[in-house]
Amino acid sequence: MKNLDKYLSLLGEQVDGLLLTSRYSRHYGAEFDIAEGVAIVSKKGCRYFTDSRYIEAAQNGIRDFEVLMTDREHPYSQLLNEAIADFGITALGYEENYLTVAEFNEYVADLNAKLIPMHTEISGFRHVKEPWELDIIRQAQAMADKAFSEVLTRIKAGMTEKELQAEIIYCLYKNGGEGLSFDPIVVSGPNTSLPHGVATDRVIREGDFVTMDFGLMLQGYCSDMTRTVAIGYATDEMKKVYNTVLQAQLAGIAATRAGVKGKEVDAAARKVIADAGYGEYFGHGYGHGLGMEVHEAPNCNPSGNTVMQPGMVTSAEPGIYLPGKFGVRIEDVVIFTADGCENITKSPKDLIII
Ligand code: ZN
Ligand code: ZN
DSSP states (O other): OOHHHHHHTTOSSSOSEEEEOSHHHHHHHHTSOOSSOEEEEETTEEEEEEOTTTHHHHHHHOOSSEEEEOBTTBOHHHHHHHHHHHTTOOEEEEOGGGOOHHHHHHHHHHOSSEEEEOHHHHHHTTSBOOHHHHHHHHHHHHHHHHHHHHHHTTOOTTOBHHHHHHHHHHHHHHTTOSEESSOOEEEEGGGGGSTTOOOOSOBOOTTOEEEEEEOEEETTEEOOEEEEEESSOOOHHHHHHHHHHHHHHHHHHHTOOTTSBHHHHHHHHHHHHHHTTOGGGOOSOSEEEOSSSSSEEEEESTTOOOBOOTTBEEEEOOEEEETTTEEEEOBEEEEEETTEEEEOOOSOOSOOBO
């Protein structure tokens, strides 16, 4: 089924048009990524508006929408009203999670159609990925795995967290990344107890853990992975915590299959950490959905009530964080299948000591 047909299936008595403002839904509906623009979908016609910076790419790449240019004389609201009149639209479903208050107020004042919040319905189609989307995500993750194998040859005691962060970014782009899923997280030594710490000028030393969490963008889709390595040596306590996190992740992956709820996957991993006595040091969820956004529904966390379906993609990232001492996180990305999952992150997970 074409993505546009999924959007068209939302049209009926409640709304007879959709206003797509987020980059994600425009990309999804048009199956082509344009950084800025607005699109309108109806059964009588679909139009895609963007400005002079993107118009040529949009006209070349977008098939199922009429592509028109906005400029000072033709603001989005005017072009939208023309479409509303031409297609006889009375009520537009819009993405309340992706509009500023100012934009919303402007549309309410200017548009000749009622606005109905429909973020949940519009974004819901993205939970189960199409085969072509899975191919891009697999490819993005393979590039990140390759980048990580190169990063491993560059990590050295004496470099700062920021210097290592720069090496990671370089390797991600060099291996085909078109952007970053997020600023890479690089933390070392006692900073590794900060799950989402920011890279600092701290010098990496012998006996440190170094946690690296990073991802690249490819054709508008994200990869995401985390590895924790030791520099020089690891104490028995470091090894014990590392192996507990690894066993928790493997337990989560073993519980991953279509038909279970996200929270059941989380619970399988969380039990391993709790049984080892570290329950209070695993504060975040086991996994989040990802695709066009690095964090999107559905989640595998303690409140994850979604029954997982084949084609859903989530991270698998338990962690243990001991304040003032050190922390460990290991993160892969998995695709849910009918009887299990496909782990698309191939980098090794046994403790690497550099
Ligand atoms: Zn991550
Ligand atoms: Zn993640």
